[in-house]
Amino acid sequence: MPGEDLESVIEVDFEDAVFGVEAEVSVRTAVVCETCEATGAASGSGPETCGDCGGAGQVQRVRQSMLGQMLTSTACPTCSGRGQVIPNPCSHCSGEGRIVEDRSFNVQVRAGVDEGTTLRLTGRGAVGPRGGPAGDLYVRVRVRSHPVFERHGVDLLHRLHLPMTQATLGVVLEYETLDGVEELVVPRGTTTGETFRFRGRGVPHLQGRGRGDLVIEVHVDTPTELSDEAERLLRALADERDEVVADEDESLISKIRSAFR
Numbered sequence: 001m002p003g004e005d006l007e008s009v010i011e012v013d014f015e016d017a018v019f020g021v022e023a024e025v026s027v028r029t030a031v032v033c034e035t036c037e038a039t040g041a042a043s044g045s046g047p048e049t050c051g052d053c054g055g056a057g058q059v060q061r062v063r064q065s066m067l068g069q070m071l072t073s074t075a076c077p078t079c080s081g082r083g084q085v086i087p088n089p090c091s092h093c094s095g096e097g098r099i100v101e102d103r104s105f106n107v108q109v110r111a112g113v114d115e116g117t118t119l120r121l122t123g124r125g126a127v128g129p130r131g132g133p134a135g136d137l138y139v140r141v142r143v144r145s146h147p148v149f150e151r152h153g154v155d156l157l158h159r160l161h162l163p164m165t166q167a168t169l170g171v172v173l174e175y176e177t178l179d180g181v182e183e184l185v186v187p188r189g190t191t192t193g194e195t196f197r198f199r200g201r202g203v204p205h206l207q208g209r210g211r212g213d214l215v216i217e218v219h220v221d222t223p224t225e226l227s228d229e230a231e232r233l234l235r236a237l238a239d240e241r242d243e244v245v246a247d248e249d250e251s252l253i254s255k256i257r258s259a260f261r
C-alpha cells in the first residue's frame, strides 16, 4: 500500500520568485519506523500468513438473493486485505511500520515562479504502511508582495508618482530596478498614463528564454500644500498663460471645494 500524498505551503520574497531561490519546506509526514525497519513486527518476530484468508487477502461469502446463491468477494477483515498478520506488533509504531514526524526538505524554486504555483516533489510524501512506497509532496508557493512592483505575468508594473514640475520640465532619475540602478529619462511634457519600459528587466519566462519588461506608468501629482511663495509663482504662471483661477480668498476656495464634494 502506497503512502499518502501531502500538501504544504512555502512563502518566498518577491525578488526570490523572480530570480529563483532554494527554500525549506516543512511538513508533518509519516516516516519509516527504524525500530522494526518498516515491518511492523516486534524484534525477533515477523509477519505471518493470515489464517482466515490463507494469504489471499480476500474472503468469499455465499449470500442468498432473489436470484439464488451469489458468491461475493470482500477484503479479509482479519488482515485488512494484506494477506499477512503481525501477531507480535512493534510497540514503537503499533505495527504500522511507520511513525508520524515533522520533516523538512530543501526545494528549488525556479526563477519566474508566480503566486499559486504548485511544485511536486516525487516520493517526498508519507511512506506507506509496512514498507509501502512514499506518496508525493505538493508544495504551493506564496509570493510576498513588493512595496513598489506589481506582477503582471512576466512584466513588472510600477505606478510612478511624479511632481508636476518634473513631468512638465523633464528629469533624469536614478531608478532602482530589481537588477540595480539605471537611468530613467522622463522627457518634458510627460502626462499621466504615459509608460516607460525597461526591456528585459521583468520576470524570466518559466518556459523558454528571456525576461519580461519593467513597465513604469506615470501619474502626475497635483501639489496640494503650497507655501506662500509657491502660491505666488503658480499665480504668476497662470497669469502668464492667461488661465483663469480662483482668487486668493480662502473662504471662496473652500466654498468651491465643498461644492464639488
Ligand SMILES: [Zn+2]
Pocket (backbone or CB within 6 Å): 033, 034, 035, 036, 037, 038, 040, 041, 090, 091, 092, 093, 094, 095, 096, 097, 098
Ligand atoms: Zn515499528
Ligand SMILES: [Zn+2]
Pocket (backbone or CB within 6 Å): 050, 051, 052, 053, 054, 055, 056, 057, 058, 076, 077, 078, 079, 080, 081, 082, 083, 084
Ligand atoms: Zn486475511
